[in-house]
Amino acid sequence: MVSTVSAAPQRSSSQASSLQYLAEVNADTSPNQSLLPLSAAVNDQDHLVIGGCDVVDLIQEFGSPLYILDEQTLRTACQQYKQSFEQHYPGESLIVYASKAWNCLAVCAIATQEGIAIDVVSGGELQTAMAAGATGKMLYFHGNNKSAEELQLGLEADARIVVDNWHELKTLNQLAQAAGKTATILIRLTPGIECHTHEYIQTGHIDSKFGFDPDQLDDVFDFIAKKTDSVNCIGLHAHIGSQIFELQPHHDLAEVMMRWFQTASQYGISIQEIDIGGGLGIRYTESDDPPSIDQWAKTVCDSMVQACEAKDIPLPKLLCEPGRSMIGSACVTAYTVGGQKTVPGIRTYVSVDGGMSDNPRPITYESVYRVLAASKMSAPLSETVTLAGKHCESGDVVIHNASLPTLESGEIVVVPATGAYNYSMSSNYNRVPRPAAVIVKAGQADLILRRETYEDLVRHDCLPDSLNIQ
Numbered sequence: 001m002v003s004t005v006s007a008a009p010q011r012s013s014s015q016a017s018s019l020q021y022l023a024e025v026n027a028d029t030s031p032n033q034s035l036l037p038l039s040a041a042v043n044d045q046d047h048l049v050i051g052g053c054d055v056v057d058l059i060q061e062f063g064s065p066l067y068i069l070d071e072q073t074l075r076t077a078c079q080q081y082k083q084s085f086e087q088h089y090p091g092e093s094l095i096v097y098a099s100k101a102w103n104c105l106a107v108c109a110i111a112t113q114e115g116i117a118i119d120v121v122s123g124g125e126l127q128t129a130m131a132a133g134a135t136g137k138m139l140y141f142h143g144n145n146k147s148a149e150e151l152q153l154g155l156e157a158d159a160r161i162v163v164d165n166w167h168e169l170k171t172l173n174q175l176a177q178a179a180g181k182t183a184t185i186l187i188r189l190t191p192g193i194e195c196h197t198h199e200y201i202q203t204g205h206i207d208s209k210f211g212f213d214p215d216q217l218d219d220v221f222d223f224i225a226k227k228t229d230s231v232n233c234i235g236l237h238a239h240i241g242s243q244i245f246e247l248q249p250h251h252d253l254a255e256v257m258m259r260w261f262q263t264a265s266q267y268g269i270s271i272q273e274i275d276i277g278g279g280l281g282i283r284y285t286e287s288d289d290p291p292s293i294d295q296w297a298k299t300v301c302d303s304m305v306q307a308c309e310a311k312d313i314p315l316p317k318l319l320c321e322p323g324r325s326m327i328g329s330a331c332v333t334a335y336t337v338g339g340q341k342t343v344p345g346i347r348t349y350v351s352v353d354g355g356m357s358d359n360p361r362p363i364t365y366e367s368v369y370r371v372l373a374a375s376k377m378s379a380p381l382s383e384t385v386t387l388a389g390k391h392c393e394s395g396d397v398v399i400h401n402a403s404l405p406t407l408e409s410g411e412i413v414v415v416p417a418t419g420a421y422n423y424s425m426s427s428n429y430n431r432v433p434r435p436a437a438v439i440v441k442a443g444q445a446d447l448i449l450r451r452e453t454y455e456d457l458v459r460h461d462c463l464p465d466s467l468n469i470q
């Protein structure tokens with residue numbers, strides 16, 4: 001039986017327990033502000049429950065480690081984005097899921113079902129989104145170095161192609177001419193807006209590999225205006241960065257983009273779509289305090305309306321491209337505790353059966369996560385330990401200074417907020433097979449990614465005859 005949050009066992013008076021993170025979960029929460037999926041609860045065995053499924057049982061059924069994706073949280077984020085834009089923007093709008101956060105068939109299919117378009121950044125993401133049902137104008141093809149082959153795929157799919165640079169513009173123009181087609185494009189520009197986030201995930205400042213420099217605008221529009229048979233520029237795009245908590249940079253973006261709009265008009269190019277990118281942050285720890293999806297939507301919608309009124313421009317179709325804030329909070333990763341090592345007077349290492357191969361964010365960005373004891377949710381957090389991964393790399397630490405109860409080998413811990421840039425950035429480092437992923441809802445768990453096998457790992461290996469041992 002699953003208890004509601006309020007009926008959950010009380011935490012010990014002296015020390016917090018893993019239950020503390022359940023307190024912030026309720027149906028009205030903006031998913032990106034909740035550390036745990038919205039369906040999180042605890043049952044009378046004191047186990048964590050997601051989507052009505054006992055996490056300890058899920059590990060028994062599907063193995064460990066395991067990505068557990070909560071359908072309710074993902075759909076709620078899709079719906080909150082859509083409803084907030086409908087409410088705050090008087091013109092047309094479209095939400096585009098930045099699928100690089102987690103691109104697989106099931107996730108793309110849910111977004112598509114919810115009426116959300118898909119942003120892809122490679123031929124592989126494009127093929128996956130199409131296989132999940134996304135078509136033509138519901139596909140936005142990004143990337144700063146799309147190959148000719150990828151551009152051809154985008155052209156054949158009638159995807160909207162977000163052109164990043166001169167090389168791409170010219171290649172696409174040639175491909176479209178050769179195919180006798182007109183490519184529908186958006187132009188990506190670097191807005192010169194700085195924001196406070198990790199250096200690797202800032203993209204909006206001028207010294208960025210992404211997008212045309214605004215100084216090139218006249219030349220770009222001049223080129224496009226002369227190639228109307230092969231390229232039809234319908235939109236402008238900018239993306240200022242990721243895991244952003246400030247609203248000001250997104251507020252400022254509208255004015256900058258509408259200036260570009262005016263430049264386009266001077267060349268007879270009528271811009272119909274303004275795509276402001278993604279970037280809204282999520283809560284990874286209790287000290288993260290991002291604005292809600294609705295607050296963010298209100299900011300970007302209001303600032304676009306203001307910028308258009310000030311310049312006397314009719315409202316364009318407004319697009320945004322959330323990735324992290326769409327799926328980050330919907331997933332947790334469950335691990336099984338293995339060995340432990342205490343270095344006297346220094347620290348205790350508690351090792352789990354995954355690490356940088358299923359979640360490369362800590363080693364890549366020094367990202368900080370929390371951990372819950374899924375198999376004893378109300379146990380006091382009596383220990384401060386280093387939660388270590390299993391990979392041959394000293395930096396393979398899932399969490400430094402993790403607060404946990406005393407745990408035995410075989411117990412289950414859960415790291416929340418692993419929906420974005422975990423599976424999608426995963427690797428087979430040390431030839432560790434990628435974990436399975438399940439989607440959970442109303443007590444039902446379905447596989448969405450099969451666990452890799454050792455056979456999968458050698459599938460692309462080739463053994464020249466001279467090395468064949470048989």
Ligand SMILES: *Cc1c(COP(=O)(O)O)cnc(C)c1O
Nearest residue numbers: 098239242278279321322323324
């Ligand atoms: C990564 C990316 C996004 C999504 O960013 P989030 O921070 O995950 O919302 C949107 N648009 C573009 C072009 C991107 O590269």
